[in-house]
Amino acid sequence: MSAAYNPQKVAELISAQINRPGALLPILHAIQDELGYIPPDSVTQIAAAVNLTRADVHGVITFYHHFHTTPPAWHTIHVCRAEACQSMGADRLAEHVERNLANSPPNVFEVQPVYCLGLCANAPAIMINEQLHARVTPEKFDRLIGPLADKS
Amino acid sequence: MSIPIFVPRDSAALAMGSDVVAQRIMIEAKQRGLDVHVVRNGSRGLLWLEPMIEVQTDHGRIAFGPVDDTDIPGLFDAHFHEGGTHPLALGPTDEIPFLKQQERLTFARVGVTDPLSLADYLAHDGFQGLHTALQAEPDHIVRIVTESGLRGRGGAAFPTGIKWHTVRNTPANQKYIVCNADEGDSGTFADRMLMEGDPFALIEGMTIAALAVGATQGYIYVRSEYPQAILILNKAITMAQQAGYIGAHILGSEKQFELEVRKAAGSYVCGEETAMLESIEGKRGIVRAKPPLPAITGLFGKPTVINNVISLASVPIILAKGADFYKNHGLGRSRGTLPFQLAGNVKQGGLIEKAFGITLRELLYDFGGGTASGRPIKAVQVGGPLGSYLPESHWDTPMDYEAFAALQATVGHGGIVVHDDTADLAKLARYAMKFCAIESCGKCTPCRIGATRGVEVMDKIIGNQDRPAQIELLRDLCDTMLNGSLCAMGGMTPFPVLSALNHFPHDFQKENAATTGEHHV
Ligand SMILES: Cc1cc2nc3c(=O)[nH]c(=O)nc-3n(C[C@H](O)[C@H](O)[C@H](O)COP(=O)(O)O)c2cc1C
Ligand code: SF4
Numbered sequence: 139m140s141a142a143y144n145p146q147k148v149a150e151l152i153s154a155q156i157n158r159p160g161a162l163l164p165i166l167h168a169i170q171d172e173l174g175y176i177p178p179d180s181v182t183q184i185a186a187a188v189n190l191t192r193a194d195v196h197g198v199i200t201f202y203h204h205f206h207t208t209p210p211a212w213h214t215i216h217v218c219r220a221e222a223c224q225s226m227g228a229d230r231l232a233e234h235v236e237r238n239l240a241n242s243p244p245n246v247f248e249v250q251p252v253y254c255l256g257l258c259a260n261a262p263a264i265m266i267n268e269q270l271h272a273r274v275t276p277e278k279f280d281r282l283i284g285p286l287a288d289k290s
Numbered sequence: 291m292s293i294p295i296f297v298p299r300d301s302a303a304l305a306m307g308s309d310v311v312a313q314r315i316m317i318e319a320k321q322r323g324l325d326v327h328v329v330r331n332g333s334r335g336l337l338w339l340e341p342m343i344e345v346q347t348d349h350g351r352i353a354f355g356p357v358d359d360t361d362i363p364g365l366f367d368a369h370f371h372e373g374g375t376h377p378l379a380l381g382p383t384d385e386i387p388f389l390k391q392q393e394r395l396t397f398a399r400v401g402v403t404d405p406l407s408l409a410d411y412l413a414h415d416g417f418q419g420l421h422t423a424l425q426a427e428p429d430h431i432v433r434i435v436t437e438s439g440l441r442g443r444g445g446a447a448f449p450t451g452i453k454w455h456t457v458r459n460t461p462a463n464q465k466y467i468v469c470n471a472d473e474g475d476s477g478t479f480a481d482r483m484l485m486e487g488d489p490f491a492l493i494e495g496m497t498i499a500a501l502a503v504g505a506t507q508g509y510i511y512v513r514s515e516y517p518q519a520i521l522i523l524n525k526a527i528t529m530a531q532q533a534g535y536i537g538a539h540i541l542g543s544e545k546q547f548e549l550e551v552r553k554a555a556g557s558y559v560c561g562e563e564t565a566m567l568e569s570i571e572g573k574r575g576i577v578r579a580k581p582p583l584p585a586i587t588g589l590f591g592k593p594t595v596i597n598n599v600i601s602l603a604s605v606p607i608i609l610a611k612g613a614d615f616y617k618n619h620g621l622g623r624s625r626g627t628l629p630f631q632l633a634g635n636v637k638q639g640g641l642i643e644k645a646f647g648i649t650l651r652e653l654l655y656d657f658g659g660g661t662a663s664g665r666p667i668k669a670v671q672v673g674g675p676l677g678s679y680l681p682e683s684h685w686d687t688p689m690d691y692e693a694f695a696a697l698q699a700t701v702g703h704g705g706i707v708v709h710d711d712t713a714d715l716a717k718l719a720r721y722a723m724k725f726c727a728i729e730s731c732g733k734c735t736p737c738r739i740g741a742t743r744g745v746e747v748m749d750k751i752i753g754n755q756d757r758p759a760q761i762e763l764l765r766d767l768c769d770t771m772l773n774g775s776l777c778a779m780g781g782m783t784p785f786p787v788l789s790a791l792n793h794f795p796h797d798f799q800k801e802n803a804a805t806t807g808e809h810h811v
């Protein structure tokens with residue numbers, strides 16, 4: 139899912155976005171979508187392109203929860219922790235997820251909280267990579283995660 | 291003639307497995323040599339029945355749900371595609387009480403049409419508002435919107451026409467229309483359903499706004515948690531461009547309007563309009579001090595209309611049917627309809643578009659059917675994470691901006707989250723503070739420091755340490771946040787906290803304090 143820093147590739151991604159007004163967020167999205175993360179080494183290159191300091195660019199990257207600067211695990215699991223999901227047992231589900239994945243090898247699964255996926259009438263909700271799942275019970279979670287755990 | 295079978299591709303339906311259902315229908319139909327085709331519509335909003343599929347019959351559309359892929363062979367055996375009976379049959383869709391009792395104005399097409407079919411859109415009154423607007427003087431468009439009584443559906447309920455009037459009357463060489471599609475409020479999904487189910491309505495509304503104020507560029511700022519909405523919007527924009535509804539010559543006129551989707555990056559405060567402008571400009575989402583108003587000095591320093599998805603998507607029908615038509619719904623100063631979103635621990639959750647004036651009790655029981663758990667409802671949070679928790683004594687209040695303000699509550703974006711009697715309101719109050727601490731933009735002290743202190747104080751209260759003094763401290767903190775915060779993030783976090791404390795004091799006095807869940811949140 140993730141690839142190493144490649145200045146040439148990053149340059150291409152930047153130049154595809156640079157002419158948009160307020161290009162920095164589109165650039166960061168393009169890089170993360172392509173490489174899975176924003177390599178710290180690319181910050182100098184990005185900063186030069188948008189005429190900002192490295193500190194500015196770093197400040198933007200760290201402000202937004204969506205961006206990260208380390209390669210992600212094979213599978214990212216977002217568990218909604220907001221109110222509607224809480225009312226349907228999201229806390230218990232989150233504990234189950236943690237427990238279930240506690241013994242998996244490193245870098246296979248990464249669990250992140252998310253504050254609403256817009257599936258609040260079908261709570262609790264999770265997202266596995268880009269796939270949404272609603273009304274998730276611990277049993278359903280195990281069913282969903284099984285094939286992923288086997289493959290990795 | 292090929293029979294259409296509707297299988298939603300709204301995110302909620304997808305999350306309940308609608309893609310697999312669609313595939314299975316096609317495979318089964320092929321094996322049985324049946325001439326059917328699948329239409330991927332939006333959701334009707336009866337979300338507890340998703341995936342809810344429909345078939346077109348001579349007697350209108352018939353619904354079935356919730357459908358699992360394993361149900362498909364049986365459905366075909368029962369000739370469901372010709373309206374045959376089956377245990378999952380729900381009857382004619384429009385007769386299902388949850389839907390029949392609604393007043394669908396803004397959501398008239400959602401779930402009915404194929405969201406990416408211009409022909410469907412036109413066949414269901416699409417672009418009538420735009421045609422009216424193209425023939426009208428810009429001032430007249432602004433006047434119609436003002437007279438309709440439409441107020442901002444993003445939360446602050448500011449009159450939309452007045453905002454447009456300011457932008458219209460601010461001279462500039464460039465103006466912008468920005469659609470706030472950040473929909474960060476938990477318990478809300480109306481924006482998402484509209485964008486996924488009827489994207490052309492939003493495009494039409496933004497184009498009308500552009501004609502009214504003289505803007506030539508629009509942005510839709512969509513939260514990154516909504517990839518499906520982004521995908522559908524981008525396709526719809528391209529289609530609208532190719533068909534000449536937007537672009538260099540709107541419907542062959544000399545008017546121009548370009549439109550672009552901007553993907554947000556997971557920050558709740560970027561839903562605040564000035565933080566959103568900063569974000570579109572490529573900066574951190576730090577709230578700007580007002581004045582200057584964005585209507586005068588907005589995106590890239592230019593006059594900018596910022597409106598919520600639902601505000602903008604309500605404009606086409608107002609232009610098409612007139613200000614009076616819209617204004618005749620609702621009560622007091624809350625005119626028109628609001629798409630309420632019934633969520634959380636509720637039996638029949640979903641989207642309910644109704645005129646203002648309906649009560650919470652009607653929504654909770656007549657539409658919602660009580661809790662999903664079957665236990666009594668304890669508390670209802672209205673208006674997202676910054677909304678108050680309301681006890682039963684408040685459920686007969688009509689849904690009306692002013693009536694809710696009088697209760698120190700908010701209608702907000704219309705999200706309603708139901709909690710049963712197992713909910714711990716002290717824990718939910720702690721969560722409200724924690725959420726503010728996580729999402730604060732950090733610009734002002736009452737919010738940045740106050741929320742972090744608030745979490746500590748709540749931990750002590752929950753842990754039964756020095757309670758009376760801590761509760762007093764909590765009230766002081768809330769007072770400072772209410773009065774000293776620059777925006778509603780810090781300024782309204784006290785709403786859920788104080789309402790929990792005032793209406794559910796027992797939860798703050800429990801003998802054996804439960805664990806706080808700190809580890810996870
Ligand atoms: C912390 C915070 C978050 C907000 N989030 C949203 C949001 O997600 N969507 C939205 O439309 N408005 C949101 N608002 C309200 C906007 O600031 C603004 O009032 C709205 O976009 C104006 O559009 P409207 O008049 O059509 O409602 C938020 C406000 C605050 C203070
Ligand atoms: S109240 Fe909070 S979010 Fe709003 S400006 Fe102040 S610090 Fe930022």
Ligand code: FES
Pocket residue numbers: 218219220221222223224253254255256257258261262263476477478
């Ligand atoms: S609160 Fe969990 S999806 Fe909205």
